[in-house]
Amino acid sequence: MKMITAVIQPTRLPDVKKALFEAEVWKMTVSNVIGCGQQAGYTESYRGNIIEVNLLKKVQLEIAVNDDFVERTVNAIIKGARTGSIGDGKIFVQDLPDCIRIRTGENGVEAIG
Ligand SMILES: Nc1ncnc2c1ncn2[C@@H]1O[C@H](COP(=O)(O)OP(=O)(O)OP(=O)(O)O)[C@@H](O)[C@H]1O
Ligand SMILES: [Mg+2]
Known part of the structure; x- marks a missing residue:
């Protein structure tokens, strides 16, 4: 199992939701976040003050999938999010040791799918 986190x-x-739906990925958590990538990660001195790192509004998706769904999920996010411009976003794929469906007590691959 993997946890796929995308910042877009x-x-x-x-468009990302549409591409995920077409890839048969429906379960997700979506959050409004702020962040910066490689362009904004600096400070500048302006009139004697240090200007803070510029944090921009982004949307974060968290999608837990079984291993056979990783590739299609990543591809769908790229399909919906890529414009070719800076700031298109990032996708992080992490190992996910477990998942528990609270209602039934199922865990692992049964609980994710
Ligand atoms: N290394 C990182 N760790 C945590 N979050 C990150 C990291 N890189 C990017 N992000 C998050 O992803 C968002 C989008 O990143 P962004 O697309 O600007 O990445 P980038 O590395 O600057 O690539 P690009 O040059 O295409 O802009 C950031 O605002 C931040 O929230
Ligand atoms: Mg950037």
């Missing part, structure tokens, strides 16, 4: 431009969310 908020304007791309409808």
